[in-house]
Amino acid sequence: MAFLWSAALATVITYAVYAVYTVTYNACFHPLARFPGPPVARATIYWKAYVECIANRSFCHVLVELHARYGEIVRVGPNELHFANPKAYHDIYNNKNRWDKEARLYKSFGEDRSSFGFLTYAEAKNRKDVLNRAFSQAAIEGAESLVAEKTKALCAAFERQSKACKPADLFFAFRCMAMDVITVFCFGKPIHAVDAPDFKAPILLAMDAASVVFLRFKYSDLFKNIITKCPPKLSKIISPATAGLVDLQQLLRRQINDLTDDPEKLKFLPHNMTIYHRLMDAEAYRNKTVPSAGSLYEEAQALMFGGGDTVGNTMMVGTFHLLQQSDKLQKLKAELSEAWPSLNEHEPKLRDLEKMPYLNAVIKESLRLSSGVVSGLLRVVPPTGATIGAAVIPPGTIVSCGSTFVHYNAALFPKPDEFLPERWLGSTDSDNWLVAFSRGPxxxxxxxxxxxxxxxGFAHVFRKFDMVAADPVPDKLPFRDTFLPSYHGTHLQVNMRPVDV
Ligand code: HEM
Structure with missing residues (x-):
C-alpha cells in the first residue's frame, strides 16, 4: 500500500515539475518570449482551448480585444502569433511562400487528404493541379448554364414561398442554392436543396451541427485525459459531440459511394466534366493513380464545406445590407433593369454581368463584410524564419492574420462597419485588400x-423580386467564429414579391 502511495506521489510530483518547467520556459525562455500576450496564453495552449471550447467565445472577436490591449502582434499561444496589421496579411499569404498549414487546426476537419486539408504545399499542389482545370475561368464559363439553372430553381422556390404568403429564410435559402450548384458540379447529381420545406435541407442542418464539433475536435487530444476522468456533466460540455458530423458523413458517403463504387456511372451523368470525372481520371495524376476512396470522400466534404456556406453567407450578408439601405438597393435594381429590360428576353450572361459596375461593387462589399473564413488561416514559418511586418519571426512559429483585420481596417476601408458599395467604384486600388478568397498558393x-x-445569384434575385424584410427584422447578423462564421442571431426572413416584367 505504501508503495502505491509513493508511486502516486512520484507521478504527481513528476507532472508538477514538468508543468512548472514548461510554463517557466514558455513564459521566459521561449523564442517568442519577447512578444506580448495574455500571461496564460503565453504559458499554455490550454488557454486557447478553454476560450474556444469551454468559455465558447468567438476567437476572432477575442483577438480584437487582445490587439487593443497588447498591440499589433499578440502571442495567443506558446508558439503562436496573430498579426493585426493588414500588411502582415500579404507577408504571410503570398505566392512566394510555400508554408505548411498548421496541423491542429487543419486536421480537426477530418479532411487532411484533400486539397483543403493537405498540410504541405507539395501535396496540395498535386491535387489542385488535377482540380484546377475543372475550376478554371473557361470551365466555369462552360458550366454557366448549370449555375443559372440552380439560380432559377431558387427563384422558383421563392415564388412558391410568395404564393403561400410565407417569407423566405435567407439564412438557409442562399446556402441551399450554393449546395445545389456544388453537388451537381461535383457529382452531376442534384440534391434539390432549394426544394426542401422552408429551405431546411437536411444536409445544411447536418453541416450546421458539425461546425462547432470541428472546434472541439481541434483540442480533443488535450481534453482526452480530462474527458475520461471528469464527471459526466463536465465531459458532456467538453467532449466532441459528433452527432452532426456523423449525419453529414452519412449523407455525403451515400452520394459519393453511389458514384465511386462504380466509376462507369460517371459516363451516364448529364454533363461530362464533373469534378469527379477529373478526380477519377488516373491520367490526370502525375503518378497515374486515382486517390483512395477515403481521400475522395474527404475531397468531397472539403468542396461542400468550402463551396456551400461561403457563397450563401455572402449573399445573405449583402441582401441584409441592401434591404436596410433603399438607395443602394434601387441603384442595383436600376442597373439590372437597364441591362435586362424585359424578364422574357435577353437574359444577361456572365460576360454581361462582369461588366456591371454596381453589381460587382455590391458583391465585393458583401465579400468584405462577410469575410469568407473569419478564423486566422494558420501557417507554420519555415526553417529559414521570416519577417512579418517589421518583426523577425523564428522558424516553426504558427502565424496568422485574420481576414477581418484587413476588411474592417478603418484606414483601408473608412467607416468599415458600413455597407458602401461605392467604395469599390472608379478605382481598383482597394482590390489588393479584398482577401475573402485568401492569397498565395x-x-x-x-x-x-x-x-x-x-x-x-444577385442578378436574378434582385431583378426578379421586390423584397421586404419580415418581422422580426434582425438589426445585425451576429456570428461566432467556427472557422467559417456561424450566424446565430435572428434569421433574415424576407417576403419575396415577384416583379411583373
Ligand atoms: C464566397 C465564396 C468563397 C469564399 C469567400 C472562399 C474562401 C476561401 C478561403 C479564405 C480559403 C483559404 C482557406 C485556408 O487557407 O485554409 C479557401 C480555400 C478553398 N476553397 Fe474557397 N471560398 C469560397 C467558395 C468556394 C467554392 C465555391 C469552392 C468550390 C467548391 C471552394 C473551394 C475551396 C477549396 C478546395 C479550398 C482549399 C484550397 C487550398 O487549401 O489550397 N471555395 N476558400
Whole structure:
C-alpha cells in the first residue's frame, strides 16, 4: 500500500515539475518570449482551448480585444502569433511562400487528404493541379448554364414561398442554392436543396451541427485525459459531440459511394466534366493513380464545406445590407433593369454581368463584410524564419492574420462597419485588400465558381423580386467564429414579391 502511495506521489510530483518547467520556459525562455500576450496564453495552449471550447467565445472577436490591449502582434499561444496589421496579411499569404498549414487546426476537419486539408504545399499542389482545370475561368464559363439553372430553381422556390404568403429564410435559402450548384458540379447529381420545406435541407442542418464539433475536435487530444476522468456533466460540455458530423458523413458517403463504387456511372451523368470525372481520371495524376476512396470522400466534404456556406453567407450578408439601405438597393435594381429590360428576353450572361459596375461593387462589399473564413488561416514559418511586418519571426512559429483585420481596417476601408458599395467604384486600388478568397498558393480553388454564383445569384434575385424584410427584422447578423462564421442571431426572413416584367 505504501508503495502505491509513493508511486502516486512520484507521478504527481513528476507532472508538477514538468508543468512548472514548461510554463517557466514558455513564459521566459521561449523564442517568442519577447512578444506580448495574455500571461496564460503565453504559458499554455490550454488557454486557447478553454476560450474556444469551454468559455465558447468567438476567437476572432477575442483577438480584437487582445490587439487593443497588447498591440499589433499578440502571442495567443506558446508558439503562436496573430498579426493585426493588414500588411502582415500579404507577408504571410503570398505566392512566394510555400508554408505548411498548421496541423491542429487543419486536421480537426477530418479532411487532411484533400486539397483543403493537405498540410504541405507539395501535396496540395498535386491535387489542385488535377482540380484546377475543372475550376478554371473557361470551365466555369462552360458550366454557366448549370449555375443559372440552380439560380432559377431558387427563384422558383421563392415564388412558391410568395404564393403561400410565407417569407423566405435567407439564412438557409442562399446556402441551399450554393449546395445545389456544388453537388451537381461535383457529382452531376442534384440534391434539390432549394426544394426542401422552408429551405431546411437536411444536409445544411447536418453541416450546421458539425461546425462547432470541428472546434472541439481541434483540442480533443488535450481534453482526452480530462474527458475520461471528469464527471459526466463536465465531459458532456467538453467532449466532441459528433452527432452532426456523423449525419453529414452519412449523407455525403451515400452520394459519393453511389458514384465511386462504380466509376462507369460517371459516363451516364448529364454533363461530362464533373469534378469527379477529373478526380477519377488516373491520367490526370502525375503518378497515374486515382486517390483512395477515403481521400475522395474527404475531397468531397472539403468542396461542400468550402463551396456551400461561403457563397450563401455572402449573399445573405449583402441582401441584409441592401434591404436596410433603399438607395443602394434601387441603384442595383436600376442597373439590372437597364441591362435586362424585359424578364422574357435577353437574359444577361456572365460576360454581361462582369461588366456591371454596381453589381460587382455590391458583391465585393458583401465579400468584405462577410469575410469568407473569419478564423486566422494558420501557417507554420519555415526553417529559414521570416519577417512579418517589421518583426523577425523564428522558424516553426504558427502565424496568422485574420481576414477581418484587413476588411474592417478603418484606414483601408473608412467607416468599415458600413455597407458602401461605392467604395469599390472608379478605382481598383482597394482590390489588393479584398482577401475573402485568401492569397498565395493555398488561396481558394473555387473563386471563379463563387464569382459566377454571386453574379448570377444577385442578378436574378434582385431583378426578379421586390423584397421586404419580415418581422422580426434582425438589426445585425451576429456570428461566432467556427472557422467559417456561424450566424446565430435572428434569421433574415424576407417576403419575396415577384416583379411583373
Ligand atoms: C464566397 C465564396 C468563397 C469564399 C469567400 C472562399 C474562401 C476561401 C478561403 C479564405 C480559403 C483559404 C482557406 C485556408 O487557407 O485554409 C479557401 C480555400 C478553398 N476553397 Fe474557397 N471560398 C469560397 C467558395 C468556394 C467554392 C465555391 C469552392 C468550390 C467548391 C471552394 C473551394 C475551396 C477549396 C478546395 C479550398 C482549399 C484550397 C487550398 O487549401 O489550397 N471555395 N476558400
Amino acid at each position: 493555398r488561396m481558394c480553388l473555387g473563386s471563379n465558381l463563387a464569382w459566377a454564383e454571386l453574379r448570377l
